[in-house]
Amino acid sequence: MQHIHALRRGATMSYALATLSTISFSLLLGACSTPPVRPQAATERPTATAGETPAPALTPQMAQDAELLNRMASQLDRLYRVAAPLLINNVDLCKAQARNLLGFTAKNRYSYPGDYNEAAHVAFGMGEHLQVTGVLAGSGAAQAGLQRGDRLLTAGGKKLPTGANAPSTAGGVFGPLLTATTSLPIGIERDGDKRSITVPVTRACGFGIELGNADNVNAYNDGSRVMVTRGMLAFVRSDDELAYLLATGMAHSLLGHPASQRYAGTVGGIIDNLVKVEPDTSMLIGSGGIKAMSADTDIAADRLALYLTARAGYDIDGAAPFWKRLAANYPATVLNGFVANHPATPARVAAMEKTTAEIKSKQSTKKTLMP
Known part of the structure; x- marks a missing residue:
């Protein structure tokens, strides 16, 4: 039976290839990423979250596209794992390239181009909200307990954007906040429950x-x-x-x-x-x-x-x-x-x-x- 991968908390983290709409604000250490993944039968459907459009039926092409994204995700997963100590442990040598970062990556379905948008929606359960797709080891996000799969609702009390422009406009919310604080309260939704966590700012090579x-x-x-x-x-x-x-x-x-x-x-x-x-x-x-x-x-x-x-x-x-x-x-x-x-x-x-x-x-x- 052909297999695809879908979002499930606690599965292995993977980082997907950043495509046309990489989240570019400075809290992120590098490229956007896919959700954590686990094998799932092609007939199994991701569960819709409140406020999100249910995923349509899976097609063979969507399954093929999802497998391609997954292969790239596993490769970027390795890159980020190896890069983490290089970025964090060398901040005093980075000079002008050092940045205030929170240490997580996020994306929504619109971070994927063309047909891959629908494949991500169906196979990964990606929707309108940005959601955490990777937490960098040793970062403030890791210290605060931010988890893969957390949906991002607010930052510093300000509502975060959703939809097609969210990956490119969220930086307008996060950027000014990071320059004026040593920690940032972030409102999230996890397993249907809304909560707030405070993420310390990490200084790292940007x-x-x-x-x-x-x-x-x-x-x-x-x-x-x-x-x-x-x-x-x-x-x-x-x-x-x-x-x-x-x-x-x-x-x-x-x-x-x-x-x-x-x-x-x-x-x-x-x-x-x-x-x-x-x-x-x-x-x-x-x-x-x-x-x-x-x-x-x-x-x-x-x-x-x-x-x-x-x-x-x-x-x-x-x-x-x-x-x-x-x-x-x-x-x-x-x-x-x-x-x-x-x-x-x-x-x-x-x-x-x-x-x-x-x-x-x-x-x-x-x-x-x-x-």
Whole structure:
């Protein structure tokens, strides 16, 4: 029997691909997300909540669309889990990129484009209200007990928007409140009961973490977002490797490389395209308009990235071997791959090994890990 997934509290959390209407206000750590999911028979119907339109009958196409969203959700789930300590533990190195955040993600059915809107409504039970779809470990939202599936009603006593414009307009409510408080009361509905919880504000690196819906083995950063393609996500062998990859994108942004190297606009366009459920992969033909980084630029980012990774509690011993393996499998001649944009592998590896030894020495003598 074909299976789909529907919203149920207590199931495994998944983060879906942010598409056309990512919630962009600063309380969120990155992209929008799907509800938690569990296997459910195709004949089983999500229960309608008061004030929400009951879901129509499931069709085979809706089930297929739901499975696609679910696969992407599980991939973004991993990205966010690995990114959490990088964002929270490195706030003192983020400088201008640090933000006041509450530490949860939310969406409603209109966060999905086209036919996927109906698939999300039917398979995930998404409706008019924004609802919590992920809580970042270590954040204020986690401390306050906010749960996946909570419907968002008010913030600071102000009613939150519903409907098609909710994902893009809720920031107008949350944004001003976060600048003037250290904690925020939020009205929610949970299992049919209305209640209020107070969420402490978390200071964290305000980078968006995105999944690129493409098979090329690459990662991108545009100064405010770090993206890993599904091809690269399949290539990494461990959370430590993925953490270093994410940290590298953060480091380039923290060092101002997207602006100084003048690639922010080009890469931003690629990210905007690849976050779509069905991106235009013709943009990835050749180099995609991205110029290769110089060795000095990459080495500077690698040094900072190793510190970011170590400060987040990840093992950095495998960083240099990871880049050597990546270059061996996808060399610079693969024009839409990571090494084509960052070709100075031998120089980078030598510098990484030196920085790794430096960090290990500081760790052994219990010195502060500052680059």
